[in-house]
Amino acid sequence: MPGHSTRGLQAPLQLHIPEPSARPGEAPDFSGLVILPAGTVARPDVHAPAAALRELPFQLIRVLDDDGHAVGDWNPHLPAETLRAGLRAMMLTRALDERMVRLQRQGKTSFYIKSSGEEAIGVAQAFALQRDDMCFPSYRQQGLLIARDWPIVDLICQIFNNRKDRLKGRQLPILYSCREAGFYSLSGNVGTRFPHAVGWAMASAYSGDTRIAAAWIGDGTSAEGDFHYALTFASVYRAPVILNVVNNQWAISTFQGIAGGDEATFASRAVGYGLPGLRVDGNDFLAVYAATRWAAERARSNGGATLIELYTYRAAAHSTSDDPSKYRPQDEAAHWPLGDPVERLKQHLIGLGAWSEERHAALAETLDEEVRAAVREAESHGTLGTPPADPETMFDDVFEHVPWHLREQRDEMKAEGL
Amino acid sequence: MPGHSTRGLQAPLQLHIPEPSARPGEAPDFSGLVILPAGTVARPDVHAPAAALRELPFQLIRVLDDDGHAVGDWNPHLPAETLRAGLRAMMLTRALDERMVRLQRQGKTSFYIKSSGEEAIGVAQAFALQRDDMCFPSYRQQGLLIARDWPIVDLICQIFNNRKDRLKGRQLPILYSCREAGFYSLSGNVGTRFPHAVGWAMASAYSGDTRIAAAWIGDGTSAEGDFHYALTFASVYRAPVILNVVNNQWAISTFQGIAGGDEATFASRAVGYGLPGLRVDGNDFLAVYAATRWAAERARSNGGATLIELYTYRAAAHSTSDDPSKYRPQDEAAHWPLGDPVERLKQHLIGLGAWSEERHAALAETLDEEVRAAVREAESHGTLGTPPADPETMFDDVFEHVPWHLREQRDEMKAEGL
């Protein structure tokens, strides 16, 4: 009965603050991860009811085994040619990332974000989607653009904020927008575009279109309200959208446990919305491809949305403004039990007899040169500090038509000689 | 590969808009609900790991069977005295609700919200909690206050916004605040206090206190970001809190499918956060008590949060501003397969030999008179239109101390003779 108290007998409550398994100075410790062998997860029919798939998000879909063989139900059986194209795109992504960070150190750009260790995600997913499917990425899926053959020189011009920067110097480096490549405008705010993808997908369905949408959000960012909005709307209206959570274990200095990842998998968030949730080895090109393909087929046949957790590790710093040795063991990336996506696909191709160490080294060199050439071309249009466009353009695009007060402010700026 | 399109072969996408099973003019149709007999759901140990409880939120915890017998593991075996106290509190809640709606029609107050059909929720939950546990209710848990023996005359004074309104006329009727009864300040915004409960519970744990928190949100409101924040923080910090979703099937005119309820149960939202999710027959006093007690024990022993879905039906209009016959079959409430909470507890008590129709009728009359007396007393302090306090008090409590600009505005108001 209310009022009846047994307080005296009760032990005090305690606040639980989750902690990662290792901090700087300690040995990396992934012993808590239970990773079952590749090929052990059954692949359900793409039309299976979500209610039949509730345990799936607690498993880990893997195709490439420790020896680089493709095994199990989820093996997408891609031709070697496609695999080589995928490898190339991942390697080009990596080459671009490496070069840009060097240029940042040289002061040619102010900022950069690498996707090291996560290249399979953007790339394999672009391969599994159709080219005109619409992507709503976070800042770590540059692989999408590369896989869609978007000219890297265009990206570098944005990174340099130079005269050819299509975004007119308005955005921080890497906050691209490439409508033609089905790549939605990025913003510094994390998470806000995740539900846009659902709206876009609803619009596609509304219009009787055949294009679907895909969106990416980080493990950390899944805590934002926008994540919940996206899942709710996707579930209710059965929007043709693939909602991806990239669980790279870290959100700047904060480990995934602070987003709830120690209590359940991010894929399992799907369960409560009646959506399928797939948890995938994000460093396994074939598994990422296969899971994305499954979700795309489901969406395209009016089966609605799928949540995919891409289980991976952020091998580099958060951004060029970050130093991860301040909050995690320096060599933690090297101990990540799921390896490196480029290395794993390479071994698989070699195992198939469709690739070799020599061809790999040669390709790496070619790609490096490709990036250097693109940098040279971009540099010819200016780097950091080169005015990207006429400052007057600053007043354009706030509205479709420049209103009186912005014309006035533009004149004021000109009169000030700025 | 990206770019390879098979558009021509694809069927167009379609937008899915969920619909309730029946609209005005149609026969109520609850045939879609699968309701298993009472007593069939096993009661896990209160310390069971959440991972072992993933199917629980898809079941329905029921204790009272169709004949009014208490059956199964979840039977809390409450003494008849407690049951009668619970029945009385539910009946008083109902009597107050009925009377207030009449007074609203008579123009003595501008607004009221009933909890008809949902009385077991506030009342049984108050009984399962300790009196100093902190409640963060929505506007439909007046039963909490009644079960905690809060004087109804105080509530009516707020409803009348009269001279004894402790909230100084600042709030719409029924947006109570009763700190002494562990009842947090209500606001017209739905959902916003749900995560406050988690913060409060974290504070209690931080302080080594023994008090836990409980919060209530509607099925419709579960779509707000605040719901996600609450679950995330509760999961991460293992906050001692009970998070209740009252699924009364409707959110004003919108059925629960628009909040995602057709795709999964609201209790199952717990799964993705690694929390236990209990789905309970909300019209079954004993089941509500038992489930709340389970969650309270778990929280009090540092086992963290539980999500409880209270499965019920909003038997009345949303509020006095609403006419449900405009959007649902007029007699839908009467067809609700889980019956009426007062009637069911009454039958159970009669079955136990601890109650009778006569005592019930007599009690109903006593309570009605109790309410009438309280109304008379409240009326002696004024009703709608009676100034609740000096208008100057309008400038108090914006800040702890009235700052200069509000003193100035207060003077301005006085000078205006308002």
Place this chain on the structure above:
Amino acid sequence: MTAMNMVQALNSAMDVMLERDPTVLIFGEDVGYFGGVFRCTAGLQQKHGKRRVFDAPIAEGGIVAAAIGMGAYGLRPVVEIQFADYILPAFDQLVSEASRLRYRSAGEFWAPITVRAPCGGGIHGGQTHSQSPEAIFTHISGLKTVMPSNPYDAKGLLIAAIEDNDPVVFLEPKRLYNGPFDGHHDRPLQSWSAHPAGEVPDDYYRIELGQAAIVRPGAQVTVLTYGTMVHVCLATVDACGIDAEIIDLRTLFPLDIDTITASLRKTGRCVIAHEASRASGLGAELAAQLQQRCFYSLEAPIERVTGWDTPYPHAFEWQYFPGPGRVERALKRVMEA
């Protein structure tokens, strides 16, 4: 022409646009089958189908976010937020996304969305059904903010807002839905049927955004106002015999600065009236602009008649609401200065 109240005029605007433009769709809390808690979308689902007009989850942020995504696809969504008080959970989506999308993508994507919401007080709605949040939107570069004061304008402005390729926050003074409330809460309710602006064309027409209306020409003092306060000011001026020029801003951002400054240069005196609280309200921007642009014409300090800087206190509605008495005394102060 049909006699319409403001609810009917808004309904007609949406009906016309659903008919004309297959990319227009409407969603929001309770707007589908039921037709909205204020009935603004009544009958539209029945007429245009539930694909075009449907209920949304109670998630204002999700509603606006979904609308932005649809806008980026090429649709023209019109969403209803049940009360302007509840637009705040969508504030981040409006500010960080809707208002910036075109700019940051240099025109690749934009959000041609209309966000409708009933606003303002005078209906005994208490703290959370009475607010006038317009000022915060006018601080955001990239948003347009509109508030009509009568059925005729409501329809024409809503059509212009829906057709606009920028995001528009469209605030509807709910106290005006049924009649031109003049602030005299103790007098009988007026209805739109007796008001010229209650005569509304059935078909398509636009009232361009960015254009204020001089609803009463006058020579002695300029009154800048909008929404419900237009009628309060009109009634006050009629009663007190001051020859005020009353300007209904209609679009709150971007302002129709030419109309406003021309009037002030003529009268030399100004009262600004709005329901919203005073500090950093829209009246501040108006006063700041005018003291700068018309400094040498000003014969008296510009006065603001506004809600007090407190939450909207339910039982003291008429002490809070800036009614005719306060407007009149402000006019007199300005005239006497």
Place this chain on the structure above:
Amino acid sequence: MTAMNMVQALNSAMDVMLERDPTVLIFGEDVGYFGGVFRCTAGLQQKHGKRRVFDAPIAEGGIVAAAIGMGAYGLRPVVEIQFADYILPAFDQLVSEASRLRYRSAGEFWAPITVRAPCGGGIHGGQTHSQSPEAIFTHISGLKTVMPSNPYDAKGLLIAAIEDNDPVVFLEPKRLYNGPFDGHHDRPLQSWSAHPAGEVPDDYYRIELGQAAIVRPGAQVTVLTYGTMVHVCLATVDACGIDAEIIDLRTLFPLDIDTITASLRKTGRCVIAHEASRASGLGAELAAQLQQRCFYSLEAPIERVTGWDTPYPHAFEWQYFPGPGRVERALKRVMEA
């Protein structure tokens, strides 16, 4: 006394309060083990334990909501929002809950929370790491808004904010963290070590909220400013030889109206300078107040020098930022008017 930059002064304020008051706790994104992306909480978890100082999920709305709940319990949470740009997801919690809780419960519950956030531009942060959203908070009844301009004030104001029983939005101009930036981005960086306000007591002290500081007395014109612009205005005035009285508002709401109006009555001229965009910015409220309160003292229109009404354009930072050139020309216009 120790030489501190603003980061160290803020850190010291929190350290002192964690030490003095067991109900003070700190959480936010990356503030725990790592000590915050700007290092403001560096070492505090190590010193006070992870129960007192810990990381939070990336959910600004959740962070503020949890803080409100803790405040209602009786704690005094200090939360960090990583950038002021990201405070918007918490806007509904700040407005609908933190700022109204005391009022609507007639004093039964309140939210003694401090919400810290780095704000402002000048650091090449682009659109979403450069904003100055203070104006929207100053429109909200029940919130206090503070912005320090130097280490000494930062510590004293933060302690006063933490001890305040009302919710305080505490905005930290990140461009000032390391030194008193005067707007000359092409000159060498200055550091706090050479500045008198970089000498900070190690112990507890308060600077009361609601009190502006006259940072440079003068007779010819009043300059109202805050945050980074204080230093821009000081440098400009030093360089151009106008005898301006520069007032650092420090608390943006409630304003220190007496100090402000006294100055304007003395000088008769006024320039308002802030980084935030112009329309409905805090400058509007200041100008509106002053033209009304000091009408007969005003000898020239009040000028506003502000960010333009566009998003913050990354590569045009120095065309956007209201630098010394613009301040100087505004001063001259006001002096010549």
